[in-house]
Amino acid sequence: MEHPTSKLFSLKIRVTMFGVSKFQPRGGADSRTFEYKFKIRCNSCNTVSEDTIAVSLGEKKVCKCKNRTCCAQGNITLEPGHGREVSENDNMKFVPLMRFRCMGFYPQEFEFGDDWAATLKDREDEMNFQENLWHFENGSVLLKHNGDAASVYNLDSVFECIEKRISMI
Ligand SMILES: [Zn+2]
DSSP: OOOOEEEEEEEEEEEEEESEEEEEETTOTTOSSOOEEEEEEETTTOOBOSSOEEEOTTOOEEEEOOOTTTOOEEEEEEEOSSOOOEEGGGTTSOEEEEEEEEESEEEEEEEOOSOEEEEETTOOSEEETTTTTOEEETTEEEEEETTEEEEEEEEEEEEEEEEEEEOOO
């Protein structure tokens, strides 16, 4: 039997912003309350989960393959300290957000969700998406505030495998 391997993945996001100077998970990339949601692909049989899983910082997420002839198990943990917010200078660039230590499963199809915050240009304070009437439409996030329109759109993400190692001998 093949030894289980763990791989390190970096989640990078790319967005286009209008009227926004900063965009990040509410509380920052390393927020302990932000849930990273994505699908997982089994390392053994390549089955992709139908549902997304949610992992938070400090949690060891146990993953089980839904393929009944496989039933592989693994886990995913977050490695903080490598991500940052998207700033207005990052338009059209992929920005690292979080790293994932993955055992037996690969992450894919990151789901942004709505637990995000943005700082509008010419303002100091952060606007919480959930509390400030942001509208999620067709992959865009729109805000109308005091007559100013701001938006974050073309939400895109990628999981890059940045390291492979044998973790058990
Ligand atoms: Zn499997």
